[in-house]
Amino acid sequence: MAVGKMKKYREMLRNPVLRPHLPETHWMTDARALGMLKTYSSIFIKPNQGSGGSGIIRVKRLKSGYEVRCGPSMKLAGASSVLKAIHSYRKSNDRYLVQRDLRLAKYHGVIFDIRVYLQKPKHKWMISGMTARVAAPHKFVTNVHKGGHAAPLREVLLSIFHNNSAKVDNCYRKIEQLSIVIAKTINKWHPIHELGVDLAIDGTGRIWIIEANSRPGHMLFTQLPDRTMIRTILANKRSLGRTTS
Structure with a gap:
């Protein structure tokens, strides 16, 4: 279970x-x-x-x-x-x-959160993919099954930080650092090799941890125009012997 x-x-x-x-x-x-x-x-x-x-x-x-x-x-x-x-x-x-509940920042008038896909194909955790997950209009959850869709994270961050590249870069780094710490923390207690971390940003720019999913799906990343992340995820899955998700 x-x-x-x-x-x-x-x-x-x-x-x-x-x-x-x-x-x-x-x-x-x-x-x-x-x-x-x-x-x-x-x-x-x-x-x-x-x-x-x-x-x-x-x-x-x-x-x-x-x-x-x-x-x-x-x-x-x-x-x-x-x-x-x-x-x-x-x-x-x-x-x-x-x-x-959190007063989340909005992208084009709707809420979004961030899915970080982490994998440990060898002995070190790595971030294989990061994307924004944008809710369907009038929805309070962002999941794909509930109408949510992927959007390039940097594009979304530039929008909420009003094209301030320094703030975007700082937020990006914090998301990466936090996600690695989450993976290492969960891994202390459970023998996992993949983790989906869901983060959110509130109206003040503060980053919140929504949850960590030890059985993450990868289909969200197939929606991105850049195929680099989904290729990395699938290559690591083959290395781990897990081709379905």
């Missing part, structure tokens, strides 16, 4: 380099969800073993009540019925975690 989100979150939380980049996350309980909604204007409730953006619930505080969304479905709820709305979207057999 794949390693759950909470286990990897706690492993990363032990690393002082990664800790400032991790959004507040807890096991989901009714009391925890209500408490976090008092602190944050929006929260995510995610299945611990979920992938592809499936089953993610967003609860957003409104002037009067709450908006609870899961996929294309949306419910409006008052303070007394918000938990009922949340539970209506949950699968009873799954464990969930609750995480603060």
Whole structure:
């Protein structure tokens, strides 16, 4: 079974380099969800073993009540019925975690995050691919299965940093450094040779760790006009004996 989100979150939380980049996350309980909604204007409730953006619930505080969304479905709820709305979207057999929402920077008016594809074909972690993952209009997740698409990362960073090349280069370096630290940290606990790291940038330019996926898919990189990254990923997969993903 794949390693759950909470286990990897706690492993990363032990690393002082990664800790400032991790959004507040807890096991989901009714009391925890209500408490976090008092602190944050929006929260995510995610299945611990979920992938592809499936089953993610967003609860957003409104002037009067709450908006609870899961996929294309949306419910409006008052303070007394918000938990009922949340539970209506949950699968009873799954464990969930609750995480603060982030005010993400936007690219052409929609949110995006960053997928970093790391591999260890020999004895050293390397970054085989980095791309922005842009959400479909009006979506709150960026996954390809939910309509998201790849865009060249430097192009997206130049847009959000208003063509300031120095800021883009600095952000790029930080993303690379952070991703390698994440891979080494997760690898301490699990015998992995590939890792998909999802990072986000908020409106102030701060980098956040969304999650680390020990079974990353590579199809996102086939959408990029430059084929260099997908060729590198596939070449390393052949070296690792893993040609499917």
